[in-house]
């Protein structure tokens with residue numbers, strides 16, 4: 001199940017949020033959607049999720065048009081919104097039941113998925129606590145489970161790890177990784193680049209509502225000229241010499257650090273490399 005966005009525009013009055021965005025999220029990919037604050041990521045996600053109508057442009061989810069086949073699109077998608085969307089006055093279990101019901105689950109199937117949601121979020125011990133009593137990280141985990149109860153084929157996470165502690169962050173991260181490994185297509189938005197490097201195979205960077213780059217992760221990384229190099233000399237040389245020769249070659253050096261200095265290398269440097277029993 002892929003997502004195809006073509007020439008998407010989103011405006012809020014005079015404010016342009018998305019300006020001619022076209023991109024494809026291939027089936028089975030784990031797709032990082034990156035961009036600075038205000039780049040238009042959440043606006044794009046809301047249009048995919050059918051919770052907001054684009055100003056213009058088309059979006060197809062698994063071949064279904066968001067404009068005309070909203071219900072079919074919503075059945076394919078699990079969207080974890082950036083803002084927490086749980087009912088504070090209801091318990092963890094009640095929240096899961098309500099969201100399951102919204103997706104049309106009932107009876108034994110609903111009970112089974114609520115149990116799955118409690119396991120996924122590891123909130124089983126807090127099932128009867130009201131959402132208002134949960135910590136931020138626990139609420140995030142509930143938010144995620146609630147959005148995935150109907151076992152959707154495509155999962156969209158809008159900054160799922162923002163403001164959570166390392167334990168919850170790790171749990172959320174591993175959850176996303178496992179769900180992707182089971183064959184689901186994932187769109188993942190975050191400001192933590194290391195999460196994207198560890199998780200995503202394809203990355204789009206949007207800026208000012210436009211696509212700045214969209215490529216496989218290794219290809220995208222290869223575009224940035226490196227500033228650090230690891231050079232190994234065939235024979236030992238004084239650090240000052242190496243530095244001087246690199247400078248003479250015209251490089252503007254920030255740091256040249258020596259490596260591989262062992263007691264053995266110091267010993268050999270001081271006593272020479274020739275065999276003693278040969279002399």
Ligand SMILES: Nc1ncnc2c1ncn2[C@@H]1O[C@H](COP(=O)(O)OP(=O)(O)OP(=O)(O)O)[C@@H](O)[C@H]1O
Nearest residue numbers: 012015016017035036037038039040041042043044
């Ligand atoms: N409901 C709204 N009404 C008016 N302007 C909005 C609305 N939602 C978003 N915007 C504006 O649209 C632009 C894009 O916002 P959006 O939330 O899509 O960006 P984002 O990439 O998700 O940013 P962030 O990383 O901060 O979540 C911003 O200038 C924002 O102020």
Ligand SMILES: [Mg+2]
Nearest residue numbers: 041042043082
């Ligand atoms: Mg956002």
